[in-house]
Amino acid sequence: MKHPIPEEWMSYLYDECGAAEKRQLDSHLADCAECRSQVTVWRGAQDALGADRASLVRPGRPVVWRPMALRALAAAAVLALGIGLGRLGTMSRADLRNEMAAVRQQWEASWRQQRAAEDHELMVALQKVAADNQRWLGTLRQEWAVARREDQRGLQLALQRLEDRHQSDHIALQAGLLQLARETGSGFEQTQTHVNQLASYLPENTPP
Amino acid sequence: MTWPFQLSDEQAMWRLCQEDDHGAFAHLVGRWQTPVRRLCARMTGDVHRAEDLAQEAFVRVFSHRHTFQPGGRFSTWLWRIALNLCHDELRRRNRRPESPWPTADGEDGSGVGGAEPASDQPSPMEMAADLEEAEVVRRALGQLPDHYRSVVLLRHYEGLRFAEIAEVLGIPEGTVKSRMAEALGRLAVLLRRAESDPLKLSIT
Numbered sequence A: 001m002k003h004p005i006p007e008e009w010m011s012y013l014y015d016e017c018g019a020a021e022k023r024q025l026d027s028h029l030a031d032c033a034e035c036r037s038q039v040t041v042w043r044g045a046q047d048a049l050g051a052d053r054a055s056l057v058r059p060g061r062p063v064v065w066r067p068m069a070l071r072a073l074a075a076a077a078v079l080a081l082g083i084g085l086g087r088l089g090t091m092s093r094a095d096l097r098n099e100m101a102a103v104r105q106q107w108e109a110s111w112r113q114q115r116a117a118e119d120h121e122l123m124v125a126l127q128k129v130a131a132d133n134q135r136w137l138g139t140l141r142q143e144w145a146v147a148r149r150e151d152q153r154g155l156q157l158a159l160q161r162l163e164d165r166h167q168s169d170h171i172a173l174q175a176g177l178l179q180l181a182r183e184t185g186s187g188f189e190q191t192q193t194h195v196n197q198l199a200s201y202l203p204e205n206t207p208p
Numbered sequence B: 001m002t003w004p005f006q007l008s009d010e011q012a013m014w015r016l017c018q019e020d021d022h023g024a025f026a027h028l029v030g031r032w033q034t035p036v037r038r039l040c041a042r043m044t045g046d047v048h049r050a051e052d053l054a055q056e057a058f059v060r061v062f063s064h065r066h067t068f069q070p071g072g073r074f075s076t077w078l079w080r081i082a083l084n085l086c087h088d089e090l091r092r093r094n095r096r097p098e099s100p101w102p103t104a105d106g107e108d109g110s111g112v113g114g115a116e117p118a119s120d121q122p123s124p125m126e127m128a129a130d131l132e133e134a135e136v137v138r139r140a141l142g143q144l145p146d147h148y149r150s151v152v153l154l155r156h157y158e159g160l161r162f163a164e165i166a167e168v169l170g171i172p173e174g175t176v177k178s179r180m181a182e183a184l185g186r187l188a189v190l191l192r193r194a195e196s197d198p199l200k201l202s203i204t
Helices: A006-013 A019-031 A033-049 A067-088 A093-201 B009-019 B022-044 B047-063 B074-094 B124-130 B133-142 B146-157 B162-169 B173-196
Strands: none
Touching: A006 A019, A006 A033, A006 B173, A019 A033, A033 B133, A033 B146, A033 B173, B009 B022, B009 B074, B022 B047, B022 B074, B022 B146, B047 B074, B074 B146, B074 B162, B133 B146, B133 B173, B146 B162, B146 B173, B162 B173
């Protein structure tokens, strides 16, 4: 049996392989105990990495440290540790573990509370951003309508000006044509007179 | 300055380069300071030093802003700067004996070993703190060689895809994946040993 190489398994474990490759690896995993055992080891390490909770802070999300909240949290932790430490000297390892579990539970509760507060803040911020966006869109719409009205007015004015100019050009052309016609008419009459005059100079029997 | 639209990192970089727009720089810092600080903290195992390193990374972004390639992705460039600073810090620290990580593993990739704790008898406070699962994981991460740790941090905690990590580190994608596989395998061994003896986190 040909085993997939670790690089392929990494794409598989981090959801970076295609659907066909995933199917192929799934089916290999079902059949191959050796690879199954290796993948289980890797998955175990992946799960353990999740225990470092700071990973839950997503990139791009600003973390606002609230000094009062932090101080309160630190004070609670110190208090819990202090109470625990007072008894540590006489504690067995099992007791110590129980104590730590209790402290952890307490810490987790305050952490959850802090997360809830942060989530609430995030929601408020998001709502504010949404409201800002709405307002901004409204302004944009109004400005756009004003700009459109101005554009229309400008266009009408330009068209009117073009029409006026067209009309005056038309009148000028008409006048020019009339003048040309008049001048052509008088020129024609003059030529006719000249031809008649020249004809009168010819002797009677000259063939035309 | 606030913009009526979502400014992308690359747009902010463009504004910073073209117009020295300080608002754009503030936007980049606000958006990336937490991830960068987090990466530095996990790389060096020292949250206080991570603050300085993150600050230094943004100082470099500003002072080297004109070397940013316009077609490139800002995050890739920023991760590279931050990682370089972390590597410098770890190199400096390796020359000094007092390291927050027990010991960094050798670069030859042999074994997953580290040093014993400074004292054979940890104090009750240390014992209590050491029982924290997250602390166990952090310590195990700290025992990985730097070039494995950086891959794990970028992929697992910062959610970069393998191809982008390859771009950040300037190595082939296949190498990134094989480092990841090796790192997960070593972590599994370290965590198993820590689990079998939770009071002894530094593994030999």
